[in-house]
Amino acid sequence: xxxxxxxxxxxxxxxxxxxxxxxxxxxxxxxxxxxxxxxxxxxxxxxxxxxxxxxxxxxxxxxxxxxxxxxxxxxxxxxxxxxxxxxxxxxxxxxxxxxxxxxxxxxxxxxxxxxxxxxxxxxxxxxxxxxxxxxxxxxxxxxxxxxxxxxxxxxxxxxxxxxxxxxxxxxxxxxxxxxxxxxxxxxxxxxxxxxxxxxxxxxxxxxxxxxxxxxxxxxxxxxxxxxxxxxxxxxxxxxxxxxxxxxxxxxxxxxxxxxxxxxxxxxxxxxxxxxxxxxxxxxxxxxxxxxxxxxxxxxxxxxxxxxxxxxxxxxxxxxxxxxxxxxxxxxxxxxxxxxxxxxxxxxxxxxxxxxxxxxxxxxxxxxxxxxxxxxxxxxxxxxxxxxxxxxxxxxxxxxxxxxxxxxxxxxxxxxxxxxxxxxxxxxxxxxxxxxxxxxxxxxxxxxxxxxxxxxxxxxxxxxxxxxxxxxxxxxxxxxxxxxxxxxxxxxxxxxxxxxxxxxxxxxxxxxxxxxxxxxxxxxxxxxxxxxxxxxxxxxxxxxxxxxxxx
Numbered sequence: 001x002x003x004x005x006x007x008x009x010x011x012x013x014x015x016x017x018x019x020x021x022x023x024x025x026x027x028x029x030x031x032x033x034x035x036x037x038x039x040x041x042x043x044x045x046x047x048x049x050x051x052x053x054x055x056x057x058x059x060x061x062x063x064x065x066x067x068x069x070x071x072x073x074x075x076x077x078x079x080x081x082x083x084x085x086x087x088x089x090x091x092x093x094x095x096x097x098x099x100x101x102x103x104x105x106x107x108x109x110x111x112x113x114x115x116x117x118x119x120x121x122x123x124x125x126x127x128x129x130x131x132x133x134x135x136x137x138x139x140x141x142x143x144x145x146x147x148x149x150x151x152x153x154x155x156x157x158x159x160x161x162x163x164x165x166x167x168x169x170x171x172x173x174x175x176x177x178x179x180x181x182x183x184x185x186x187x188x189x190x191x192x193x194x195x196x197x198x199x200x201x202x203x204x205x206x207x208x209x210x211x212x213x214x215x216x217x218x219x220x221x222x223x224x225x226x227x228x229x230x231x232x233x234x235x236x237x238x239x240x241x242x243x244x245x246x247x248x249x250x251x252x253x254x255x256x257x258x259x260x261x262x263x264x265x266x267x268x269x270x271x272x273x274x275x276x277x278x279x280x281x282x283x284x285x286x287x288x289x290x291x292x293x294x295x296x297x298x299x300x301x302x303x304x305x306x307x308x309x310x311x312x313x314x315x316x317x318x319x320x321x322x323x324x325x326x327x328x329x330x331x332x333x334x335x336x337x338x339x340x341x342x343x344x345x346x347x348x349x350x351x352x353x354x355x356x357x358x359x360x361x362x363x364x365x366x367x368x369x370x371x372x373x374x375x376x377x378x379x380x381x382x383x384x385x386x387x388x389x390x391x392x393x394x395x396x397x398x399x400x401x402x403x404x405x406x407x408x409x410x411x412x413x414x415x416x417x418x419x420x421x422x423x424x425x426x427x428x429x430x431x432x433x434x435x436x437x438x439x440x441x442x443x444x445x446x447x448x449x450x451x452x453x454x455x456x457x458x459x460x461x462x463x464x465x466x467x468x469x470x471x472x473x474x475x476x477x478x479x480x481x482x483x484x485x486x487x488x489x490x491x492x493x494x495x496x497x498x499x500x501x502x503x504x505x506x507x508x509x510x511x512x513x514x515x516x517x518x519x520x521x522x523x524x525x526x527x528x529x530x531x532x533x534x535x536x537x538x539x540x541x542x543x544x545x546x547x548x549x550x
């Protein structure tokens with residue numbers, strides 16, 4: 001462990017490496033001071049023998065001859081008992097031997113016997129700074145010691161920097177800036193100070209100042225990933241993904257980032273909408289850490305945003321291999337399968353999620369929703385009932401129960417749930433729609449029309465409601481009104497099955513010459529629906545490379 005020596009011609013401690021690295025990451029570089037300002041007057045009168053003794057001990061320490069230094073210190077302690085300078089040197093030896101407790105004891109004694117010995121305060125504060133980021137007691141002690149140094153030596157760079165660092169940790173960002181401003185020009189230009197400045201400015205919402213600080217930090221040739229991490233919490237809180245990308249990209253240009261650093265860079269690129277670059281960066285992160293399911297989840301999200309659902313499923317397949325007990329992974333797999341219309345695959349994946357986490361509300365709701373579209377919708381009811389037990393006030397669950405009972409042709413049970421869903425504006429339009437369909441199925445056309453019109457008032461762009469109203473008008477022989485409803489529905493949804501079928505019925509009843517053309521059009525829609533129904537039941541195998549299995 002390196003010791004910094006200041007000779008008798010200096011009145012300030014030499015700036016150690018702590019300003020190049022942050023307090024918790026720095027090596028515990030200790031200061032050995034021989035200075036006319038380090039000792040009270042009586043000590044200075046000890047003469048050249050004392051000075052020579054200290055120099056001899058320093059030489060042994062710098063040569064890493066700790067045993068020799070200890071021998072000299074023991075002899076010097078007999079000749080100069082209770083001497084702060086000698087006790088400070090003893091602390092240096094102890095810390096280099098790894099005896100933190102012994103070093104702390106020696107530095108404390110040095111301060112007690114020489115209250116103006118700046119080096120001892122600094123050395124003791126460095127011990128506290130090693131844990132001060134997470135230990136409030138060590139942080140308070142380090143702050144007290146640094147304050148004492150500033151009282152003795154107001155322009156001491158290290159003490160001012162340590163106070164700035166501690167103030168940043170305690171979210172006293174303005175105080176931190178004040179102490180950074182007290183640093184010498186050379187100290188302010190060091191990477192640790194620049195990283196701290198960037199963090200403070202970002203935390204205070206000083207956008208332009210943060211931009212300048214980030215640019216200066218990115219240009220610093222000493223920048224490393226460790227320094228970039230100093231700014232990260234503040235930049236994240238300020239939603240400055242642009243600056244995170246700038247700083248971490250600059251660090252990466254100097255030396256390869258760790259998998260964690262690459263992930264941070266990739267997520268910043270994602271936040272900036274640079275999906276292609278983010279994907280490449282995160283894939284590099286996964287190459288460096290091939291056991292990280294978290295990175296695969298990030299890649300899944302990016303692929304899904306880019307609508308590369310096949311690629312997203314590939315990432316998830318690999319993540320599921322790495323973490324087979326994580327229920328969120330098969331659930332997300334099933335959700336993406338739904339976007340591809342793969343209901344059978346979706347059901348299988350979400351069933352696995354429910355098996356792994358049987359009391360998760362979302363997984364039960366997802367399973368119930370998927371199964372409700374199967375040939376036997378009643379199989380969905382246990383999952384939806386459980387969801388309702390877990391989240392009884394959620395009207396989406398209530399509505400889905402009503403829809404599922406409707407598909408199962410249990411209209412009485414369906415109506416019970418749908419009437420509850422009417423109370424919430426978010427679900428009222430759908431609830432009125434299904435109540436209207438029930439009334440039409442039961443032959444209550446006026447009641448059906450009333451429910452459907454209430455649904456349409458809440459949601460004017462609901463093509464299925466328009467198609468249902470058109471069917472009622474056909475039954476009532478209100479043909480012009482029926483045609484108006486069907487045409488409005490088709491304008492909103494060209495391939496709407498109910499509207500196109502209803503229009504074909506209308507043309508058949510009225511002998512409209514467009515019947516043949518509409519018949520061909522409906523056959524196209526019907527064929528397309530049948531193909532989609534077949535695809536829904538298709539089972540695929542997704543390999544971890546994202547390619548479908550053979």
